[in-house]
Amino acid sequence: MISQFDQSGRLRHLITLKGLERTQITDLLDRAETLLRPAGDLPSRNEALAGRTVANLFFEPSTRTRASFELAARRLGADVLSLDVSTSSRAKGESLLDTIYTLQAMQCDIFVVRDAQAGIPEFIVEHVAPHVRILNAGESHLNHPTQGLLDMLTIRRHKGGFDQLVVTIIGDIHHSRVARSASHALSALGVGELRLVAPEHLRPDARDFPDAAIVDDVDRAIDGADVVMALRIQKERMSETAVPDPAEYFRRFGLDPRRLSLAKPDAIVMHPGPMNRNVEIAPEIADGAQSVIEEQVTNGVAVRMAVMEAVMAV
Amino acid sequence: MISQFDQSGRLRHLITLKGLERTQITDLLDRAETLLRPAGDLPSRNEALAGRTVANLFFEPSTRTRASFELAARRLGADVLSLDVSTSSRAKGESLLDTIYTLQAMQCDIFVVRDAQAGIPEFIVEHVAPHVRILNAGESHLNHPTQGLLDMLTIRRHKGGFDQLVVTIIGDIHHSRVARSASHALSALGVGELRLVAPEHLRPDARDFPDAAIVDDVDRAIDGADVVMALRIQKERMSETAVPDPAEYFRRFGLDPRRLSLAKPDAIVMHPGPMNRNVEIAPEIADGAQSVIEEQVTNGVAVRMAVMEAVMAV
Amino acid sequence: MISQFDQSGRLRHLITLKGLERTQITDLLDRAETLLRPAGDLPSRNEALAGRTVANLFFEPSTRTRASFELAARRLGADVLSLDVSTSSRAKGESLLDTIYTLQAMQCDIFVVRDAQAGIPEFIVEHVAPHVRILNAGESHLNHPTQGLLDMLTIRRHKGGFDQLVVTIIGDIHHSRVARSASHALSALGVGELRLVAPEHLRPDARDFPDAAIVDDVDRAIDGADVVMALRIQKERMSETAVPDPAEYFRRFGLDPRRLSLAKPDAIVMHPGPMNRNVEIAPEIADGAQSVIEEQVTNGVAVRMAVMEAVMAV
Numbered sequence: 004m005i006s007q008f009d010q011s012g013r014l015r016h017l018i019t020l021k022g023l024e025r026t027q028i029t030d031l032l033d034r035a036e037t038l039l040r041p042a043g044d045l046p047s048r049n050e051a052l053a054g055r056t057v058a059n060l061f062f063e064p065s066t067r068t069r070a071s072f073e074l075a076a077r078r079l080g081a082d083v084l085s086l087d088v089s090t091s092s093r094a095k096g097e098s099l100l101d102t103i104y105t106l107q108a109m110q111c112d113i114f115v116v117r118d119a120q121a122g123i124p125e126f127i128v129e130h131v132a133p134h135v136r137i138l139n140a141g142e143s144h145l146n147h148p149t150q151g152l153l154d155m156l157t158i159r160r161h162k163g164g165f166d167q168l169v170v171t172i173i174g175d176i177h178h179s180r181v182a183r184s185a186s187h188a189l190s191a192l193g194v195g196e197l198r199l200v201a202p203e204h205l206r207p208d209a210r211d212f213p214d215a216a217i218v219d220d221v222d223r224a225i226d227g228a229d230v231v232m233a234l235r236i237q238k239e240r241m242s243e244t245a246v247p248d249p250a251e252y253f254r255r256f257g258l259d260p261r262r263l264s265l266a267k268p269d270a271i272v273m274h275p276g277p278m279n280r281n282v283e284i285a286p287e288i289a290d291g292a293q294s295v296i297e298e299q300v301t302n303g304v305a306v307r308m309a310v311m312e313a314v315m316a317v
Numbered sequence: 318m319i320s321q322f323d324q325s326g327r328l329r330h331l332i333t334l335k336g337l338e339r340t341q342i343t344d345l346l347d348r349a350e351t352l353l354r355p356a357g358d359l360p361s362r363n364e365a366l367a368g369r370t371v372a373n374l375f376f377e378p379s380t381r382t383r384a385s386f387e388l389a390a391r392r393l394g395a396d397v398l399s400l401d402v403s404t405s406s407r408a409k410g411e412s413l414l415d416t417i418y419t420l421q422a423m424q425c426d427i428f429v430v431r432d433a434q435a436g437i438p439e440f441i442v443e444h445v446a447p448h449v450r451i452l453n454a455g456e457s458h459l460n461h462p463t464q465g466l467l468d469m470l471t472i473r474r475h476k477g478g479f480d481q482l483v484v485t486i487i488g489d490i491h492h493s494r495v496a497r498s499a500s501h502a503l504s505a506l507g508v509g510e511l512r513l514v515a516p517e518h519l520r521p522d523a524r525d526f527p528d529a530a531i532v533d534d535v536d537r538a539i540d541g542a543d544v545v546m547a548l549r550i551q552k553e554r555m556s557e558t559a560v561p562d563p564a565e566y567f568r569r570f571g572l573d574p575r576r577l578s579l580a581k582p583d584a585i586v587m588h589p590g591p592m593n594r595n596v597e598i599a600p601e602i603a604d605g606a607q608s609v610i611e612e613q614v615t616n617g618v619a620v621r622m623a624v625m626e627a628v629m630a631v
Numbered sequence: 632m633i634s635q636f637d638q639s640g641r642l643r644h645l646i647t648l649k650g651l652e653r654t655q656i657t658d659l660l661d662r663a664e665t666l667l668r669p670a671g672d673l674p675s676r677n678e679a680l681a682g683r684t685v686a687n688l689f690f691e692p693s694t695r696t697r698a699s700f701e702l703a704a705r706r707l708g709a710d711v712l713s714l715d716v717s718t719s720s721r722a723k724g725e726s727l728l729d730t731i732y733t734l735q736a737m738q739c740d741i742f743v744v745r746d747a748q749a750g751i752p753e754f755i756v757e758h759v760a761p762h763v764r765i766l767n768a769g770e771s772h773l774n775h776p777t778q779g780l781l782d783m784l785t786i787r788r789h790k791g792g793f794d795q796l797v798v799t800i801i802g803d804i805h806h807s808r809v810a811r812s813a814s815h816a817l818s819a820l821g822v823g824e825l826r827l828v829a830p831e832h833l834r835p836d837a838r839d840f841p842d843a844a845i846v847d848d849v850d851r852a853i854d855g856a857d858v859v860m861a862l863r864i865q866k867e868r869m870s871e872t873a874v875p876d877p878a879e880y881f882r883r884f885g886l887d888p889r890r891l892s893l894a895k896p897d898a899i900v901m902h903p904g905p906m907n908r909n910v911e912i913a914p915e916i917a918d919g920a921q922s923v924i925e926e927q928v929t930n931g932v933a934v935r936m937a938v939m940e941a942v943m944a945v
Contacts, residue, residue: 013357026631040424042421042424042446042448043446043447044447045368046368046370054673054674054676055673055703056674066400067400067417067419068695070398070400070420070423071423073398073424074370074396074398074424077396080394082702082705082706084701084702086694086698088694098908101904101905101906102694102923103907105695105904105905105925105928107670107925108699108925108926108929108930109698109699109702109928109929109932110668110670110674110702110929110932112671119605132670132671132672134671135592165573194819198382220811224945274418276415277415277416277419278415280412297418297419298419298422299424300418300419300422301424302423303424304423304424356735356738356760357740357760357761357762358856359682359683360684360738362680362682379731380716381713384712384714384734384737385737387712388684388738389712391710392693392710399837449884473781590729591729591730591733592729592734592755594726611732611735611736612736614732614733614736614737615736615737615738617737618738619735
């Protein structure tokens with residue numbers, strides 16, 4: 004595997020949270036935390052990327068992650084180039100590398116890449132010029148490292164630390180890059196216990212989650228949890244879950260008030276968004292007092308700013 | 318109805334011109350007027366929105382209004398996030414409120430909203446955080462308040478005041494948010510006379526235009542007018558107008574030289590754009606000496622800057 | 632033909648390279664060259680367009696040229712408005728001129744126009760206000776002047792001058808605005824020899840390339856060349872080339888190592904991009920030591936900055 008680190012072990016790209024040291028994650032969270040501002044205040048800004056150009060290359064459609072990276076880049080003083088790319092346009096002839104080389108030749112120095120295909124961000128890292136930085140904004144089912152970081156920041160701000168925590172993730176774990184990146188970070192941070200619960204056919208290979216307990220029963224998975232994270236269900240994958248429809252999924256796996264009552268009384272509820280209400284989560288939970296879902300979004304911009312600052316400082 | 322005013326009666330959002338005091342409108346027009354610059358000069362700029370993020374949420378397609386708001390925001394120093402939204406994407410699962418909450422969590426402080434559905438801007442006002450501002454950029458057939466303001470600024474610059482004026486609006490009044498917002502503003506400003514003329518089946522309910530005269534005959538409606546405004550006709554609505562095609566519409570309701578000659582010699586011609594030439598307006602009128610259609614566009618940017626400044630100052 | 636020059640012969644618009652004096656081209660190349668920076672350095676920036684708004688009107692899809700103009704404009708301090716236009720939207724009713732007049736009324740001062748139809752940029756020049764500037768970003772098969780300039784800058788940086796050079800262009804010359812603009816510039820700069828080679832049915836009319844030699848045989852055309860430029864082949868035009876498929880095209884006209892070996896040992900290889908590898912160019916040539924294809928992209932941003940500065944200074 005191509006290294007995302009320089010010779011001194013500092014982060015040059017962010018492809019995966021796997022292999023990051025606890026202190027590297029903690030430093031990023033510390034820096035991100037200083038970039039948070041109360042709602043209504045002016046967002047934090049600085050000139051860390053002044054004069055730089057960030058290219059957003061989203062080969063999978065995305066509104067919120069793309070907006071989050073775009074705002075992060077602009078609030079660091081960068082120009083942002085958002086390209087209208089899709090796998091179809093790639094199929095039409097221009098190779099991915101030619102697109103990258105072209106943008107690099109236009110002096111785009113940071114590429115934010117989302118792609119449905121595994122290995123694309125690393126492949127790009129292997130080929131770009133030494134001064135270019137690659138940030139993985141979602142890679143197949145494998146990695147979504149800035150999501151993992153924003154989840155960690157959200158948990159830390161509510162729970163202080165990780166070593167006593169029970170974290171439960173519910174949903175299509177098998178296909179989830181969110182779950183994988185959370186698991187990488189939680190392992191590095193020494194989480195007390197990570198429990199994963201999924202519909203039968205969507206349980207992950209245990210080797211993908213070496214430090215987690217794969218639990219059969221939803222109620223048991225939530226019991227005593229400090230953090231409960233519901234994953235987004237792709238409705239088109241409903242048949243794979245061995246449940247016929249959204250209502251049935253909600254009945255069997257949805258995070259509803261009864262289930263949440265099994266967690267610790269001060270448990271927080273997370274979701275990467277966008278939510279399917281009444282599928283993976285009850286509306287009264289999504290909007291309830293224990294929900295930190297909007298804080299996750301706020302923390303996402305801060306974490307992405309911190310990551311961009313870090314990779315450009317190397 | 319949700320108030321667009323704060324407790325002191327100042328504008329916090331701009332949803333409708335209905336209920337605005339004459340002085341509130343006049344203040345906005347006065348401010349907008351100071352922001353106008355001669356063609357070719359640098360556009361007026363200031364830092365009233367420096368560090369703020371404006372999110373453009375156009376659930377109906379629009380080129381010109383969206384561009385106008387975008388330029389207004391940038392010339393006030395804001396970052397602008399233009400989202401690729403459509404009613405279809407909304408149908409795909411993410412609720413409108415989840416989109417709004419997400420952007421709000423990213424510290425977008427002003428939302429510019431265009432929607433085909435009545436009540437959406439107010440619905441958003443009810444749910445956003447206190448520091449967020451909502452600007453209605455076109456709501457169903459009901460409101461298009463910045464269009465109303467730019468129309469007033471255009472009239473005032475040519476005619477000085479409103480109390481002696483005869484203003485005639487021709488077209489699909491029934492479905493027109495442009496006519497409604499103009500009528501709200503003209504009422505507040507004490508217009509001399511507002512005449513509305515429409516194809517038979519597109520005449521509005523008189524209760525929607527309490528201060529206007531609904532006139533049957535186009536020639537009579539234009540007779541002696543100071544301002545003649547032609548509305549855009551949606552060609553797909555042609556059958557509803559009880560006229561079979563564009564040529565027939567033009568013959569019966571189009572603003573042509575003969576009809577315009579019935580107005581005052583110094584009458585001005587307005588149109589909200591984009592125009593269907595040879596349908597609602599003759600090309601020689603659209604481009605003629607009495608046309609102020611391009612000034613409307615110029616005034617639109619200034620008015621939107623003035624509105625953004627005003628709501629952010631509260 | 633409408634003049635792109637002011638009364639003193641200075642460039643007010645850039646529609647075509649035809650008719651430019653050698654010194655005019657040289658001045659633009661000299662200025663562009665000062666704007667180049669080593670990869671990884673901050674791109675060159677200045678405030679030549681501060682406060683100005685550049686409108687990108689691409690009626691033909693384009694990723695790279697549009698991005699290049701957008702970055703050039705931003706690095707000169709301009710606001711950039713990228714409109715979602717297409718010939719279909721134009722067909723839907725709003726005339727091209729109404730779009731232009733609207734943007735002009737919003738104080739857009741530079742329009743970057745790409746259009747599949749011949750004569751559109753000149754048509755716009757005829758109609759805009761005196762302070763507005765039009766830059767042709769690709770016009771049918773006729774003109775692509777900034778491409779011509781970036782090609783000249785690339786050649787000059789490698790070869791010093793033009794009068795001893797042999798330049799060979801291979802491909803669909805008949806439909807190529809790239810070849811035409813290169814030929815205009817090379818004529819003005821006094822190139823030693825320009826050779827054009829195309830599939831039988833895609834040979835140009837000799838009157839379109841008065842200073843060039845139209846050569847039948849690819850090998851002969853490349854023999855002793857200093858510069859070899861392969862043009863992009865539109866696969867949908869393959870049948871017109873009288874060759875049945877990409878493999879056959881590559882065999883007969885593709886720039887491969889054997890053919891390149893016929894050129895001078897220090898010949899440079901150019902391509903306007905995006906490339907069809909294994910159709911008009913062999914991958915090992917595209918990525919080889921003689922390829923200057925990425926430099927062309929880099930030079931493109933610099934050349935577009937120089938052009939924008941020049942037309943705004945008049």
